[in-house]
Amino acid sequence: MIHLYNVTKIYPNGVQALRxxxxxxxxxxxxxxxxxxxxxxxxxxxxIFREELPTRGQILIGGRSIIRLKRSEIPILRRNIGVVFQDFRLLEDRTVFENVAFALEVLEYPRTEIRKRVMVALDMVGLGLKAKMFPHQLSGGEQQRVAIARAIVKNPRILVADEPTGNLDPMTSREIMDLLAEINKKGTTVIVATHDREIVDAFQKRVIALSQGRLVRDDVKGAYAL
Ligand SMILES: Nc1ncnc2c1ncn2[C@@H]1O[C@H](COP(=O)(O)OP(=O)(O)OP(=O)(O)O)[C@@H](O)[C@H]1O
Structure with missing residues (x-):
């Protein structure tokens, strides 16, 4: 579903981030x-979500090059990819419901469809009863759940998460990762970038290890380090 072929990324300042x-x-x-x-x-x-383009190489998602996409085709790619960040990135002046709904409003879903889907997503992350609250009224773990609901409300085929537990305590981190595993069980492809050694060791999933931009290990059921 996601194929990278000889991908190199060199930023404009000359840093080789991927080799x-x-x-x-x-x-x-x-x-x-x-x-x-x-x-x-x-x-x-x-x-993967085409926030950056590779300097060299090819990236295929679902058999299609995402490098050659026209500007007008990028929203279609993004509809199929949910993204979660370390710092949640919620809109502080909007409620939990509105934060999640926003992901569908920009895609111009009908209002009744939005309401239905948002409540399903919030129930999935265990926040059905907190729809009217604002982000600052929630714990860090709950805010990350809102961000996950926002990512999955479009029913994406792929979910990518960049250090999703980086701001959370170990117990909350475990709950968030359990939630990502549950989403994966329903069929979504999940890619999680993480420093969390304990979680990686506990989950026994595929581990791709990078070092200085190179792929140095790819284990089917790996641990954080060898
Ligand atoms: N926008 C950018 N412009 C220039 N250099 C960048 C940019 N983003 C990242 N880099 C550099 O590319 C290299 C890889 O960075 P990247 O953020 O992908 O690593 P990472 O493994 O995610 O690190 P961390 O765990 O600290 O987030 C680093 O040397 C970084 O300084």
Missing amino acids: DISVKISKGEFVFLVGPSGAGKSTFIRL
Whole structure:
């Protein structure tokens, strides 16, 4: 479903963030992306939802090159990819419901459809009763759940998460990762960039390790480090 062929990313300042990466991620997989700070994990994630373009190489999603997409085709790609960040990125002046609904409003879904889908997504993340609250009234873990609801409300085929537990305590981190695993069980391909050694070791999922922009390990059921 996601194929990277000889992907290199050099930023305009000359930093080589990814070097000749080739990897295939199949439909329905759960993949951890690990590696030290600066290894290229965020760059990998940003390439997948076309926030960045590779300098060299090819990226196919569902058999189609995402590099050659026309500007008008980018929203179609993004509809199929949910994204979750470390810092939640919620709109502070909007309620939980409105934050999640926003993802569908920009795609011009009908109002009744939005209402239905948002409540399903909020129930899925366990926040059905907090729809009217504002982000600052929620814990960090709850705010991340809202961000996850916002990412999945479009029913994307792929969910990418960049350090989703980076701001959370160990117990909350575990709950958030359990939620991502549950979403994966329903068929969504999930890619999580993380530093969280304990979680990676506990989950026994595929581990792709990057170091200085190179793919240094790809284990079917791996641990954080060898
Ligand atoms: N927009 C950018 N412009 C220039 N250099 C960048 C940019 N984004 C990242 N880099 C550089 O590319 C390299 C890889 O960064 P990246 O953020 O992908 O790594 P990472 O593994 O996600 O690190 P971290 O765990 O600290 O988030 C680093 O040397 C970083 O400084």
